[in-house]
Amino acid sequence: ALKHHGGASKSEISIENLDAIERGFSNLEKQIENVRKFKVPVVVAINAFATDTQREIDLIKQKCQALNVPVSLCEVWAKGGEGGIDLANQVIKQIEKDESRFEVLYDHNLPIKDKINVIVKEIYGGRKAIFTKTAEGQIQDIEKMGFDKLPIC
Structure with missing residues (x-):
């Protein structure tokens, strides 16, 4: 979705495109901002595709870390439940911090x-x-x- 929001066409989605990730990240950044307005913790799940490159994944992780947002590589499609364990652990970690002040x-x-x-x-x-x-x-x-x-x- 980040590539698509960054201007990549459907036929280009499977090609590494860091510029499109960079441009598309503004959409995710707005979603993070929106969630934070409700005073609840945020965890970003990178819904990994087989065609995503490590450089693309690393860029997303870096940008999330710059926003102080935990991020998890989610590979449920490829690995089943095992591919979602890190995401589940990240969510549990945020819940245990007890920083939710929903408004x-x-x-x-x-x-x-x-x-x-x-x-x-x-x-x-x-x-x-x-x-x-x-x-x-x-x-x-x-x-x-x-x-x-x-x-x-």
């Missing part, structure tokens, strides 16, 4: 549109949501049913 991004009592706009700004980097007439009607229906205080994701 939501908004007060559940906010109106639905306000909650959506917080998500648009904080997660997607947008300015505000534009609601169609259909969406406006659906929001009114949700409010009438009393579901407006539930979380939105």
